[in-house]
Amino acid sequence: MTTTRRPVAEDLFTWPAGPDDPPWLIGSECAECGLVSFPAAPDCVRCASTESKRRLLADRGTLWTYTTQDFRPPSPPYDGPETFEPYAVGYVELPGELLVEARLTEPDPGRLRIGQPMRLTLVPYTVQDDGTEVVTFAFAPAEEETP
Amino acid sequence: MTEAVIIGVGLHPFGRFPGKPALDMGADAVRLALADAGVTWPQVQGGYIGSYEVANPDAIVGRLGLTGVPLRGVFNGCATAGTALALAARAVETGEHDLTVAIGLDKHPRGAFAADPSVAGIPSWYGQTGLFLTTHFFGMKINRYMHEHGISHETLARVASKNFRNAAANEKAWRRTPLTPEEVLASPVLNYPLRQFMYCGPNEGAAALVLCRADQAHKYTGKPVRVRSTALRSRRLGAFEVQSPSFPVGEPVDSPTVDASRAAYELAGIGPEDVDVAQLQDTDAGSEIIHMAENGLCKDGEQERLVAEGATEIGGRLPVNTDGGLLGNGEPIGASGLRQIHEIVLQLRGTAGTRQIPGTPRVGYTHLYGAPGASAVTILST
Ligand SMILES: [Zn+2]
Numbered sequence: 145m146t147t148t149r150r151p152v153a154e155d156l157f158t159w160p161a162g163p164d165d166p167p168w169l170i171g172s173e174c175a176e177c178g179l180v181s182f183p184a185a186p187d188c189v190r191c192a193s194t195e196s197k198r199r200l201l202a203d204r205g206t207l208w209t210y211t212t213q214d215f216r217p218p219s220p221p222y223d224g225p226e227t228f229e230p231y232a233v234g235y236v237e238l239p240g241e242l243l244v245e246a247r248l249t250e251p252d253p254g255r256l257r258i259g260q261p262m263r264l265t266l267v268p269y270t271v272q273d274d275g276t277e278v279v280t281f282a283f284a285p286a287e288e289e290t291p
Numbered sequence: 292m293t294e295a296v297i298i299g300v301g302l303h304p305f306g307r308f309p310g311k312p313a314l315d316m317g318a319d320a321v322r323l324a325l326a327d328a329g330v331t332w333p334q335v336q337g338g339y340i341g342s343y344e345v346a347n348p349d350a351i352v353g354r355l356g357l358t359g360v361p362l363r364g365v366f367n368g369c370a371t372a373g374t375a376l377a378l379a380a381r382a383v384e385t386g387e388h389d390l391t392v393a394i395g396l397d398k399h400p401r402g403a404f405a406a407d408p409s410v411a412g413i414p415s416w417y418g419q420t421g422l423f424l425t426t427h428f429f430g431m432k433i434n435r436y437m438h439e440h441g442i443s444h445e446t447l448a449r450v451a452s453k454n455f456r457n458a459a460a461n462e463k464a465w466r467r468t469p470l471t472p473e474e475v476l477a478s479p480v481l482n483y484p485l486r487q488f489m490y491c492g493p494n495e496g497a498a499a500l501v502l503c504r505a506d507q508a509h510k511y512t513g514k515p516v517r518v519r520s521t522a523l524r525s526r527r528l529g530a531f532e533v534q535s536p537s538f539p540v541g542e543p544v545d546s547p548t549v550d551a552s553r554a555a556y557e558l559a560g561i562g563p564e565d566v567d568v569a570q571l572q573d574t575d576a577g578s579e580i581i582h583m584a585e586n587g588l589c590k591d592g593e594q595e596r597l598v599a600e601g602a603t604e605i606g607g608r609l610p611v612n613t614d615g616g617l618l619g620n621g622e623p624i625g626a627s628g629l630r631q632i633h634e635i636v637l638q639l640r641g642t643a644g645t646r647q648i649p650g651t652p653r654v655g656y657t658h659l660y661g662a663p664g665a666s667a668v669t670i671l672s673t
Contacts, residue, residue, distance in 0.1 A: 153416040171537075182537040183414060190528055209438075211430030212483040213421060221407055221418025232483075233427050237540060244537045245422060253483040258438045269420050280420040 148276045168200040180241045202238040203264040210234030224270045236283045249284040261286040294505040295383035296515035299328025300633045305496035305620040306465040316497035317396030318354035328501040332356040338392035339378045341371035342625035369661020372628025377521035393500045397623030399493035428533035430482030433577025440592035448472035450576040451489045458619025460645045465621045489576040494621030498629035514640045519670040520558035524550040526664025533662045547666040548585040555668040563587035567652035570631035572660040573616040610648045631657040
């Protein structure tokens with residue numbers, strides 16, 4: 145049986161994504177002052193310009209802070225599965241771009257640390273009644289690179 | 292400009308009151324405040340009233356008396372009550388009213404707030420995927436703060452324990468069962484490092500104040516409390532705020548609390564060293580710790596020692612949240628900040644009973660913080 149997958153929203157990250165097509169977050173860059181935004185924003189909150197261009201964001205960064213989600217969030221707006229699995233949430237600093245809030249693939253706070261290298265990935269966060277997996281972006285701990 | 296002073300305070304208990312509408316709680320609070328001030332409703336010339344759940348809180352005139360008084364609804368998230376007080380004080384200062392009221396009331400259902408992210412200008416996926424929780428921000432902010440400034444889990448637990456102990460001595464508080472730091476640390480983690488008994492909960496309640504011109508206060512009371520300054524600030528670009536899918540790189544910009552606090556001290560001509568008692572937004576135990584520094588009451592990292600020494604206890608050098616704070620009282624959003632002012636007024640009058648701080652306190656400080664990054668500070672003095 146083939147599983148159908150779809151992204152939770154259009155224009156949030158590149159799609160389709162697979163082993164040969166790693167995902168990228170889709171942000172925007174102000175045409176006037178260069179401020180980088182995520183999700184992509186037509187208007188700039190720094191200089192009030194209404195001109196921006198699309199920009200794919202770095203897929204690696206470092207963990208700036210994190211927390212865990214140990215209870216099922218209220219539905220709506222949450223549309224994850226009724227059988228709740230705790231997950232972690234953090235801000236990942238993409239150097240020179242911005243800090244982005246995301247789910248983390250590692251739910252154990254004992255295995256997360258501030259400053260940890262992270263890389264972008266996609267996770268199926270819920271399954272619809274027809275079996276379609278809904279996919280969102282997340283960051284996973286990356287191998288430490290030895291200099 | 293003349294100065295505004297508080298001459299009456301009224302507080303409906305905070306908690307759960309099945310079958311009692313928020314407007315009735317508000318009317319009770321107003322009647323208590325009027326009685327405290329020794330005035331009657333027809334003497335009130337105007338007022339400001341805040342609520343999250345009640346669409347037309349100004350309908351309270353139907354309970355209090357249809358005198359034609361202008362009563363303006365205000366809403367500013369968790370800073371609602373600070374805004375109601377600020378506008379009421381301004382109406383007196385500018386001469387619009389000689390006698391005015393600030394009222395807050397709310398009645399929230401059980402559990403965490405749930406809303407569509409679009410009301411905050413945020414896309415739907417943020418809520419669908421489980422990121423739209425204010426509690427995440429508080430967990431992440433204190434986690435980073437603990438890492439940078441050496442704050443321990445025990446200190447989080449001591450703060451919560453203090454506030455529940457203070458609430459136990461407050462007949463109008465909601466959570467009146469004292470908990471030891473060990474019991475707090477034994478409660479389940481909700482958002483690491485924050486545990487169940489380190490969070491406040493939404494609930495129900497109301498509070499009201501009566502204000503008048505300082506030069507007329509003698510007609511009503513021998514112990515007016517002066518409104519020395521009020522300040523409200525929203526977030527600036529680069530500040531780390533609740534409900535932010537992203538924020539810019541670079542040195543984080545000061546929170547709106549820091550901005551509002553500085554403005555309030557400057558307007559009042561009062562410094563942090565002059566503050567005798569403070570009420571700080573303790574949405575969670577970590578927030579109280581961070582807000583001590585953001586409001587200039589200590590340096591970053593000093594909290595570890597201050598809390599261990601008991602400095603923020605009722606008998607300490609700088610008592611914080613003497614009525615139990617949000618942890619002990621819960622948060623009916625519209626009323627919360629006026630509950631803070633109510634407590635400061637009792638402390639400055641010397642009538643806080645078993646919660647009374649020792650000595651002769653002269654300066655009180657209150658602070659609110661909430662989504663999407665708004666902070667209100669009020670400085671009061673005798
Ligand atoms: Zn710009």
